[in-house]
Amino acid sequence: MAKAATAKKAVKKAAKKTVKKTVKRAAAPRAAAAPSIVAAAPTQTSPETLVDIPAANTFNQNLSSASEATMLGIFGVPGAKTQDCSPATGAFKQRIVSLINVGPFKVSGLDIAVQLLKAVFDEAEQQIPNVVAAVKSDGMLCVRHKRMNASSFSNHSWGTAIDLFFGHAAVPQGSHKTHRGCLQLAPFFNRHGWYWGAGFSRGSVDSMHFELAEQTIRHPPPTS
Ligand SMILES: [Zn+2]
Incomplete structure (x- = not known):
């Protein structure tokens, strides 16, 4: 008897709850619906959508690209100044860590860079997990010259x-567009001391x- 009464009460309660929910939903304006972050097909808000690079004063604040002189002065000559990736032969090689999981993928690169890359993705994962889930790497360590200036080492070299x-x-170099996902990640990179190449001038x-x-x-931060 007591059991039945409790069950009856529970049913009544559940019914009441459903009614309440339905009313609330119906009353909510359509436009206020939260955008889906699990869209399978590309949409206007998908990280792979191409968007314009925003005004230069909206990112890379107080950060500049690391000059070749600084890189050579601190890390030395990384290897041969080739067009495609060639072996790392400089002393900095001892600071390269290989196949480290940074969240969305594994990378090989300089110890502090890999550490700070992981910090970027850890933080981004908390706020834009759909972007972190979709991001892909086109390469980190690669000893070679700059694509637009064969006389200088690319910073990929270290x-x-x-x-x-x-x-x-x-998105190819020279394009003034960006994947929305890179734009969304840029503030996280900037916060952890990374410069975004969308700030390079002209061509x-x-x-990316x-x-x-x-x-x-x-x-640099202390290595962990
Ligand atoms: Zn690059």
């Missing part, structure tokens, strides 16, 4: 830069590219 993309292919603009900033190279 494993302090990484190229990122969403969907099927990276060197490179929205993130590198440890000059300031971070000069004043």
Whole structure:
């Protein structure tokens, strides 16, 4: 008897709850519905959507690209200045850590860069997990010259830069567009001392590219 009464009460309670919910939902304006963050197909808000690079004063604040002079002064000559990736032969090689899981994928690069990359993705995971789930790496450590200037080493040469993309292919250097996902990740990179290549001038603009900033190279965090 007591059991039946309790059950009856529970049913009544559940019914009441459902009614309440339905009313609330119906009353809510359509536009206020939260955007889905698990959209399977590309949509306007998908991280692989191409968007314009925003105004230069909205990112990379107090950060600059690490100059070749600084990189050579601190880490030395990384290897041969080739067009494609060649072996790392410089003394900095001892600071390269290999196949480290940074969240969305594994990378090989300079110890502090890998540490700070993991910090970026850990923080981004808390706020934009759909972006972290979709991000892909187009490479980190690669000893070679800059694509737009064969006389200078790319910062990929010391494993302090990484190229990122969403969907099927990276946005080529020189394009003033970016994958929305790179734009969404940029503040997290900036907070952890990374410079976003979307800030390179004119034809060197490179929205897939993130590198440890000059300031971070000069004043690195303690390695953990
Ligand atoms: Zn790059």
